[in-house]
Amino acid sequence: VQYSERRMTSQRQAVLEAVIAHGCHPTADDVFYIVKRKLPGISLSTVYRNLGVLVEQGEISAVRGPCSELHYDHDGHRHGHVYCEVCGSVTDVELSAGDLAALASLVDSGYLIGTVYLTGICAGCAGAEGKEKI
Amino acid sequence: VQYSERRMTSQRQAVLEAVIAHGCHPTADDVFYIVKRKLPGISLSTVYRNLGVLVEQGEISAVRGPCSELHYDHDGHRHGHVYCEVCGSVTDVELSAGDLAALASLVDSGYLIGTVYLTGICAGCAGAEGKEKI
DNA sequence: ATAACTGCAAATGATTTGCGATCGG
DNA sequence: CCGATCGCAAATCATTTGCAGTTAT
Numbered sequence: 164v165q166y167s168e169r170r171m172t173s174q175r176q177a178v179l180e181a182v183i184a185h186g187c188h189p190t191a192d193d194v195f196y197i198v199k200r201k202l203p204g205i206s207l208s209t210v211y212r213n214l215g216v217l218v219e220q221g222e223i224s225a226v227r228g229p230c231s232e233l234h235y236d237h238d239g240h241r242h243g244h245v246y247c248e249v250c251g252s253v254t255d256v257e258l259s260a261g262d263l264a265a266l267a268s269l270v271d272s273g274y275l276i277g278t279v280y281l282t283g284i285c286a287g288c289a290g291a292e293g294k295e296k297i
Numbered sequence: 298v299q300y301s302e303r304r305m306t307s308q309r310q311a312v313l314e315a316v317i318a319h320g321c322h323p324t325a326d327d328v329f330y331i332v333k334r335k336l337p338g339i340s341l342s343t344v345y346r347n348l349g350v351l352v353e354q355g356e357i358s359a360v361r362g363p364c365s366e367l368h369y370d371h372d373g374h375r376h377g378h379v380y381c382e383v384c385g386s387v388t389d390v391e392l393s394a395g396d397l398a399a400l401a402s403l404v405d406s407g408y409l410i411g412t413v414y415l416t417g418i419c420a421g422c423a424g425a426e427g428k429e430k431i
Numbered sequence: 432a433t434a435a436c437t438g439c440a441a442a443t444g445a446t447t448t449g450c451g452a453t454c455g456g
Numbered sequence: 457c458c459g460a461t462c463g464c465a466a467a468t469c470a471t472t473t474g475c476a477g478t479t480a481t
Contacts, residue, residue, distance in 0.1 A: 170435055170480050191470080206438045211471060213436095227361060231445085231470060245404050248411060256403050265399065266415065269390050270379050273420035277382060280414040281400065286407035304455055304460055325446080340463045345446060347461095365445065365470085437478065443471080453462065 169216060177201050178213040179237070182223050188234040188244075188253040226253065226280070243279030249288035256281065303350065311335050312347040313371070316357050322368040322378075322387040360387065360414070377413030383422035390415065 169175075181197035182189060189197070195210045214235055217223045223237045228246045234253055236244075241263075243256040258279060267276050303309075315331035316323060323331070329344045348369055351357045357371045362380045368387055370378075375397075377390040392413060401410045 168435085168481085172436060172480075174437075204438080208439080208472075209437060215472095233470085243403070245408060245410075247408075254404065254408075258403065262399075262403060265396075269377070269392065269396060270388065270415070270417075273423060274379060274381075274388075274415075275418040275423050276379075276415055277417040278415065280416070281404070281408075281410055281412065282414070283404075283411040284409040289407060289409050302456085302460085306455075306461065308462075338463075342447075342464080343462060349447095367445085433479105433481095435478105435480080437476105439475090439477105440473100441475105442473070445469090445471105447466105447468070449466085450464090451462105452464105453460105454458105455460085456457100 169220070174198070174202060174205055174209050175213045175216065177205070178210055179217055179222060182214075182217070182235050182237045188226060188236055190232040190234055192232070194235065226278075228253065243281065245281040245283060245285075247285035247288055248282055249284050252285060254285065303354070308332070308336060308339055308343050309347045309350065311339070312344055313351055313356060316348075316351070316369050316371045322360060322370055324366045324368055326366070328369065358412075360412075362387065377415065379415040379417060379419075381419040381422055382416055383418055386419060388419065 177198045178194055181194045185193060185197060191207070191211055191214055194214065195205070195207050198205050198210060214223070214225075218225050218235075223235050226234045226236055226244050228234055228251070230251065236255075238255065241258055243258050245254045245256055246252075247254070256279065263276055263279075266279060267274060270276070311332045312328055315328045319327060319331060325341070325345055325348055328348065329339070329341050332339050332344060348357070348359075352359050352369075357369050360368045360370055360378050362368055362385070364385065370389075372389065375392055377392050379388045379390055380386075381388070390413065397410055397413075400413060401408060404410070
């Protein structure tokens, strides 16, 4: 028999569900703790392996924050991310075709823009600490 | 006596010079090997410590690529970065005040945009591998 | 059946830290 | 002087990998 397909295991299923359930950009560790509630025996390496497979299959995508871990995102349509330097939250940014064209034109040579990633300070944090420190 | 100042050591000086000399976004390890030519006895941890100090003092800034290491940049004026997913090169992107305003408006809430970071495929790599894989 | 998958433990790569020795202001 | 900094080795953190046993197809 010639095998060459991915298998749907309870672990893979649970990892995908956890990324979706978390709603907003979990890290591998976040996913691990969510999945552990359904599958207490799962190992962290299985979570990493399955996140890798899901990214490879295009079911989710990986976003790197200014901090060291990767965050995962299951939203299929094209969008960018902003990372708040104060609270660490990741927010989606809608990007129209025009926005992407405008960005591409900033890079003069024929760059093909893939992902858009911004960092800054979110409205909440800007308001909260605006007085002490600018 | 009340001390609380940074000292200029030959190591710190050399690390800063190496970031500038490299010209274009070295990693900590790149800096280490450049500095070693002047100061063969320097240790990698000293390089890391001094890169940290220089970032803290605003003399250089850190850019995180899609791969795991940080890259350093000494160019003081406001600009963004694009990382080529194929060859790993980091290119600067000029940003006008208008560009920044346009980006800020994409994020509806009152986000203060700090850094702009894009990934994609540079012109050279897009041309080279455009035929095999799109 | 059998190749893809798992859990575990050990390995890796990047970066940080504790510590006794050193050096700059 | 004396605390900021150094070099070194060990520690940490996120992630990956080797392997022997398990499971989906």
